[in-house]
Amino acid sequence: MRRKVSLILLAFAVFFATLSPLLRWYAFPRLVKIPANQYQDMVLEAKDATLLDYGTMKAEKVSKITIVQTLKGNVEASEQIEKTAGRDVVVWDSLSYAQGPDGKMVASIPERYIFDAHTQEPVHAKGEMVDGDAVERQGIEFKWPFLTEKRDYEYFDAQARVTAPIHYKGTQDFRGIEVYYFEQTIDWTKVPFPRTMPVEGITRESVARTGTTRWYTTVRKFWVEPVTGAPVYGEEIHKEELRGGSLLGGREKVTAFAGHAKMREDYVEHTVALVESNRTLVLLMTSYLPWGFLALGILLLSLSLYLEARGRPGDPAPARTTTEPDPVTA
Amino acid sequence: MRALIAAATGLALAFALVLTLTALGTPTGKTSPKPLLTTVPAHP
Structure with a gap:
């Protein structure tokens, strides 16, 4: 016995x-992935920002600009792409919608971001775009890979449609969670006008005919929880200028937007709670x-x-x- | 010999379990009916 x-x-x-x-080396890389049907919204606020009044073409101080960012997993599109890609794919349709203190639209930029559900590597397929312009992303966007490393990553900038390094700047404690702090600076770059302009009757093409160009610079900051690769907090110091052309009435340049956007407090709390719960699952x-x-x-x-x-x-x-x-x- | 058979059984069961789990994968679900937002939500 x-x-x-x-x-x-x-x-x-x-x-x-x-x-x-x-479990660690066979099941984890195959089972843990970004769900294809994820839906997530985020609100950022830029207080005491500068915004161009397209009526007077003068920059004005405004109390607050609010940016609402939505990510929506498109399951049907991901299943379609998976047939040819031969791997688990996530398709995020996103919208960055900014409005002024009066509730009027300031900017509305749609994107389609396609990536590997396990590694977050970009997947190139028909439909990948920023504001209707076809792009081929390199690097990551919105989220870091699971088990994020203490190193620089390549990060795609949707405004400039370029990929540039986002630098690892150290480990910090953010509300009791160990996070990696990353920062990316995009120097002044000429960028296309948005397809949806804040004033009716003005289009990207009509502005282009005036010879005026749009320039942009930003400092992007992310605090990333390394197990899940999810940012728990983000900030962006964003500036836009219009330069040259007949639209400015002889002026060399005018500020179109300047502000320091930060995540709204209730979203910070919500994100921290969500990431902590997902972190436990990954650690399992x-x-x-x-x-x-x-x-x-x-x-x-x-x-x-x-x-x-x-x-x-x-x-x-x-x-x-x-x-x-x-x-x-x- | 019996010990060898017992060890092999444990090994085979572990492989069978993990291979089955990974083959089944995780469900993909459906696209959310919620829209891409053009208004500021009151809360998350």
């Missing part, structure tokens, strides 16, 4: 010890279960060996010895 129990324990010991590395696959199973395997193996040792028959009884002389027969 003891021997049977010992063998069962041995089987379980091998089972758990094998599960440990399999990368750390808690693999280490737990390994420990359990070792424990069961030890128990099995112990039972096996105790169950063995003792040393054979010593052979009977006698000092008496053999009887002598007559």
Whole structure:
């Protein structure tokens, strides 16, 4: 009986010890991914910002610009792309919608971002775009890969349609969570006018005919939770100028927008709670279960060996010895 | 010999479990009916 129990324990010991590395290095990279149907919104506010009044073509101070950013996973589009890409793909349709203090639209930029659900590497397919312009992204956007490393990443800038490094600037504590701080600076770059302009009757093409050009610079800051790769907080110091052309009435340049956008407090709290919960799930696959199973395997193996040792028959009884002389027969 | 069979059984079960789980994968769900926002939400 003891021997049977010992063998069962041995089987379980091998089972758990094998599960440990399999979970971490086989199941984790295949099972943990961004869900294709994710829906997420985010609100950023730029207080005391500068905004161009297109009626007077003069820059004015405004109390607040609010930017609403929505990401919506398009499951049908991702399934379509997966047929040719041969891997799990996520398609995010996003909209960055900015409005002034009066509630009027300031900017509305749609995007389609296609990427690998596991690694966040960009996937190129028909429909990938920024504001209706076809693009081929390099690098990441919005989110970092799972198990983010302490290094610089390539980050796609949707305004300039360029990829530039986003630098790892150190590890910090953000509301009790260990985060990696990343920063990217995009120097003054000529960028296209948005397709949807804030004033009716003005189009990208009509502005282009005036010879006026749009320039942009930004400093982008992200605090990223490294296990999930999800930013828990973000800020952007964003400036836009219109330069040259007949639209400015002889002026060399005019500020179209200048502001320091920060995540709204209630969204910060919501994001921190969401990331903490997702972090536990990822840690379950990368750390808690693999280490737990390994420990359990070792424990069961030890128990099995112990039972096996105790169950063995003792040393054979010593052979009977006698000092008496053999009887002598007559 | 019995010990070897027990160990092999544990090994095979572990592989079978993980391979089955990864083959099943995770459900993709459906596209959210919620719109891309053009108004400021009151809360998350």
